[in-house]
Every structure is written in structure tokens, then in C-alpha cells.
Amino acid sequence: MDFELNEDQKMIREMVRNFAEQEIRPGVQNRDEEGRFIGELLPGLAELGLLGMIVPEAYGGSGLDSVAYAVAIEELARVCPSTAVTVSVTNSVCQEPILRFGSEEQKRRFLPPLASGRQLGGFCLTEPGAGSDAGALKTRAVRDGDRYVLNGSKAWITNTHVGKTFIVLANVNPDLGHRGITAFVVTSDLPGFTFLPEEKKMGLRASITSGVAFEDCPVPVANRLGEEGMGMKIALATLDSSRIGIAAQAVGIGQGALEEAVRYGLGRETFGKPIAEHQAIQFMLAEAATNLEAARLLTYRAAAMKDEAIPGLSRASSMAKLYASEAAKAVCDSAVQIHGAYGYSREYAVERFYRDVRVTTIYEGTSEVQRMVIARSLLK
Ligand SMILES: Cc1cc2nc3c(=O)[nH]c(=O)nc-3n(C[C@H](O)[C@H](O)[C@H](O)COP(=O)(O)OP(=O)(O)OC[C@H]3O[C@@H](n4cnc5c(N)ncnc54)[C@H](O)[C@@H]3O)c2cc1C
Known part of the structure; x- marks a missing residue:
């Protein structure tokens, strides 16, 4: 090891x-x-x-x-x-x-x-009525000769407006339930593909998120990813792996907030000494650093398992994402607390980290969904 x-x-x-x-x-x-x-x-x-x-x-x-x-x-x-x-x-x-x-x-x-970065891409799974329950998605893809015609809408999609290429999940046969879900590579220049207005978000305000509408959008059969009905498998396998990235994002946010808290703690004085010399502040910093280190280890371990094709990636990446996002959320909360009123000011980075970290327990599967994935792997 x-x-x-x-x-x-x-x-x-x-x-x-x-x-x-x-x-x-x-x-x-x-x-x-x-x-x-x-x-x-x-x-x-x-x-x-x-x-x-x-x-x-x-x-x-x-x-x-x-x-x-x-x-x-x-x-x-x-x-x-x-x-x-x-x-x-x-x-x-x-x-x-x-x-x-x-x-x-x-x-x-x-x-x-x-x-090469000439284009950005995204992933369209979530819909206004289907988030955690992704199998309930309603976007339809109907085969018509050498193309599929897509109708429906997606919600909360990252990299819209600036992105060109999107993986889109749509159902080719709703009678089959989630076994009808199929993945397509869809480019935003196709007719009937529309980006909806940007969401006004709490955090991640320098990233772009919006809905996408498909109205009789013709997608060549050559753009279907895998076979018909493989979409859910593709989406879940993609998320098993991509959750490592969200775990890493959470670790990074927590690290940024912790560094700000240490810096502030050494500079701000109360009762005749820097607040970092008060034990209550030291304990918050120690707790934050320990939980972040555990989160980092889980994240790197999941990544290493992926590289070495070690079985159990789904559980490992869910554990990393669950632990890292919840830990980073707590670290950012402590960092704001350590800044006192200044932590509540938009002038200080911890205020931004506190807003930005919030979504990490929500997107690419909420903490509840991660617990479901982990429990399922234990009980099967
Ligand atoms: C900034 C941002 C960017 C995003 N980017 C993308 C993107 O690029 N592509 C994409 O496809 N999606 C994206 N999403 C969507 C995100 O993945 C979903 O919001 C997320 O999966 C949760 O779905 P939901 O919002 O519909 O919540 P819901 O599924 O409605 O859940 C609401 C609450 O109920 C809980 N819940 C639901 N079911 C259960 C259950 N069975 N047991 C216990 N609790 C349950 C959830 O955990 C949550 O707390 C993004 C979201 C945000 C905020």
C-alpha cells in the first residue's frame, strides 16, 4: 500500500x-x-x-x-x-x-x-420531474428511418449555452420502463435543440446551469451510444465514475475554506491573543483537517480502484462522494464560524465556499441516493 x-x-x-x-x-x-x-x-x-x-x-x-x-x-x-x-x-x-x-x-x-477544449460538453439526465428517480424520465426518442426524433425537456444541466456536445438520455419505449432508456450524443446545433434561461443559483455562480428543450429534434442513429435500452446502464456507470470528481471537488472546496480559516485565525485577535490560540477554534480546525484528510483518502482510493479495475467501484465512489461532500459542507460551516461576522460578508472567500459547497451533497446523486447505493451493495 x-x-x-x-x-x-x-x-x-x-x-x-x-x-x-x-x-x-x-x-x-x-x-x-x-x-x-x-x-x-x-x-x-x-x-x-x-x-x-x-x-x-x-x-x-x-x-x-x-x-x-x-x-x-x-x-x-x-x-x-x-x-x-x-x-x-x-x-x-x-x-x-x-x-x-x-x-x-x-x-x-x-x-x-x-x-482539445475547442468544445465543452455536458450530460442531460435530470428532468423537471425526474432527479433521484432518473428511471422516471419522460423525454422520448422515436425512431424514424436513419434518425430518432427527440421530444421533452431536461433540467439543471451544467455547461449549457457554452457547451456543444451533450449525452442525452431518452426513452425509446416507455412500455419497457427504464429498460427503454437509451443514450445519445446530441449536438446543440441540431434543429429543435434549445437552451432554456440560466438558473439563478445560490453558488457556483461562475458556472452555467439551465434546462434544455427538445422539440422534434432529429438525432442521427449514428449518434446513439450503445444499443437501444442501454441508457440507464451507461448513465449509472458514468455516475459511478464521475462521482470521484465531485468528491474531489468537495475536498478542494473544504481545503480552500480550511486554509482561509487558518489564515484568519492567526490574524484576528480577541481577549489579547489570536483566536487560533483559543482551544475552541483549534478544535474546529483540527476536526476540519481530520475529516478532510479522511475524505481525500476515500476519494483517491476510489480513483485508484478505477485505474486498477478493482471491483466495487460503485460503492467506493458513493462512499467517497457521500463522505467528502458532507465533510466539506461542515468544514465550510466552521470556516464561516471562525470568521465571525466577516464570514457572512461577500468580501471573504469563505462566504463563497459556503454557498458553493452546498450543491455537492445534491448533484450527481444526493447524499440520500449515495446511502441507497452503499446500502444496496451491502445487502445484495
Ligand atoms: C448546480 C447543479 C448542476 C447540476 N448539473 C446537472 C447536470 O449536468 N446533468 C444532470 O443530469 N443533472 C444535473 N443536476 C441535477 C442533480 O443531479 C439533481 O438535482 C439531483 O440528482 C437531485 O434530483 P432532484 O433535484 O430532482 O431532487 P429529488 O429527486 O426530487 O429529491 C428531493 C429530496 O428527496 C430525497 N429523496 C428522493 N428520493 C428519495 C428516496 N428514495 N429516499 C430518501 N430520500 C429521497 C433527495 O435525496 C432529496 O433530498 C444539477 C443540479 C444542480 C443543482
Whole structure:
């Protein structure tokens, strides 16, 4: 058992940390305040290969392993959780399913523009009436010769408006229930594909989230991912793996908030000494650091299991996502507490982390859904 990152993974950490400090941090508060997408950062992210991390070089990606990927997402989130989610989504829920389930022709057609960062991608599973119960989705795909015609709507989709290529889950035969669900690669230039107005979110305000509507949208049969009826399997396998990225995002947010709390604790004085010298504050910091370290270990372990194809990834990634998101939420809460009134001010980064972290226990499966996945694996 080796708890050290290898040289490549260490290099990725250093590279992404430098980029985050030099390029991302200077504008992070303004972009959040103005709700302005991180578009200006995309060329730099693309140049470092961060928009196609897990795709092999043969398809234009960086060919990193999952541990390096988790480390990169963690480092982005430590400074800007909005950047982390934008990057995580195009990598893990758009490019990865194409890589895993696409034909050679589909990989050659769709991956190079995504992996190079010329395009961003997304994943359309959730609908206004189907979130945790994804199998209840209502979007229809009706076969018509060499195409399927899509009708329906999706909700809460990341990277809309700025993204071009989306994995869309639709049902080809509702009589079969979730066994009719099928996955498609759908590009936003197809007729009948519309991005709905952006959500006004509590946090991640520099990322883009909105609904998508499909109105008689013709999708070539050549864009179907896998066979008809394989969609739910593709979606669940995708989420088993992508949850590692959300766990890493949570660890990074918690780390960013903890560092702010330490810095503030050393500078702010009450009763004649820095608040960091009061035991109550020290205990909060110690608790936060310990829980974050446990979260980080679960996250890297799930990533390493994926790299080494060790069975049990579904449970391991759900545990990592559940623990890391809940731990990071508590760390951000403590960081605000340690800042006193200043933690309640938009001038301080912990206020932003506190809002940004909230969604990590909700998206890519709520904490309740993670508990269901973990319990199911114990009881089967
Ligand atoms: C910022 C943001 C970005 C997102 N990006 C994407 C994206 O790119 N693509 C995408 O497809 N989706 C995306 N989502 C959607 C997200 O994955 C869903 O919101 C999430 O899966 C929960 O679904 P829901 O909101 O419909 O909640 P619901 O399913 O309605 O759940 C409501 C509550 O009930 C609980 N609950 C539900 N069922 C059970 C049960 N059986 N037992 C116990 N408790 C239960 C839930 O845990 C939750 O607390 C995003 C959401 C947000 C907020």
C-alpha cells in the first residue's frame, strides 16, 4: 500500500495549483459577484490539457489516470469551485461515456474537439420531474428511418449555452420502463435543440446551469451510444465514475475554506491573543483537517480502484462522494464560524465556499441516493 502520489500526479498537482493561483484566483470573487462564466479561463485550461484529461492522446486528450484527474479537480476547486465543476462535467460525464461506450467512429468524431477544449460538453439526465428517480424520465426518442426524433425537456444541466456536445438520455419505449432508456450524443446545433434561461443559483455562480428543450429534434442513429435500452446502464456507470470528481471537488472546496480559516485565525485577535490560540477554534480546525484528510483518502482510493479495475467501484465512489461532500459542507460551516461576522460578508472567500459547497451533497446523486447505493451493495 502506497499513500504517495507518483511523480506524474505530483507534477499535475503543482501545475494546476500554479495555474489556479496565477490565472484563476485574481478574478474569482468578481466572477462570482457578477455571475459571469469562467469563459476567459478556457484557453488556459485547454492549453494545460485539463479539458480532456482522461481521454487518451490518440483522441486528442491528455491520457491522465483517475488519481491525477481527482488531484486536478481538487486543485481547481480549492480556488474556484465553478471552474472545477465546468471542467469535471465536460471530462467525466460527457467525454468518458463516449470513450467507454462509443464506437470507434463516434470516438474519432466527437472526442478530439472536446478533449482539445475547442468544445465543452455536458450530460442531460435530470428532468423537471425526474432527479433521484432518473428511471422516471419522460423525454422520448422515436425512431424514424436513419434518425430518432427527440421530444421533452431536461433540467439543471451544467455547461449549457457554452457547451456543444451533450449525452442525452431518452426513452425509446416507455412500455419497457427504464429498460427503454437509451443514450445519445446530441449536438446543440441540431434543429429543435434549445437552451432554456440560466438558473439563478445560490453558488457556483461562475458556472452555467439551465434546462434544455427538445422539440422534434432529429438525432442521427449514428449518434446513439450503445444499443437501444442501454441508457440507464451507461448513465449509472458514468455516475459511478464521475462521482470521484465531485468528491474531489468537495475536498478542494473544504481545503480552500480550511486554509482561509487558518489564515484568519492567526490574524484576528480577541481577549489579547489570536483566536487560533483559543482551544475552541483549534478544535474546529483540527476536526476540519481530520475529516478532510479522511475524505481525500476515500476519494483517491476510489480513483485508484478505477485505474486498477478493482471491483466495487460503485460503492467506493458513493462512499467517497457521500463522505467528502458532507465533510466539506461542515468544514465550510466552521470556516464561516471562525470568521465571525466577516464570514457572512461577500468580501471573504469563505462566504463563497459556503454557498458553493452546498450543491455537492445534491448533484450527481444526493447524499440520500449515495446511502441507497452503499446500502444496496451491502445487502445484495
Ligand atoms: C448546480 C447543479 C448542476 C447540476 N448539473 C446537472 C447536470 O449536468 N446533468 C444532470 O443530469 N443533472 C444535473 N443536476 C441535477 C442533480 O443531479 C439533481 O438535482 C439531483 O440528482 C437531485 O434530483 P432532484 O433535484 O430532482 O431532487 P429529488 O429527486 O426530487 O429529491 C428531493 C429530496 O428527496 C430525497 N429523496 C428522493 N428520493 C428519495 C428516496 N428514495 N429516499 C430518501 N430520500 C429521497 C433527495 O435525496 C432529496 O433530498 C444539477 C443540479 C444542480 C443543482
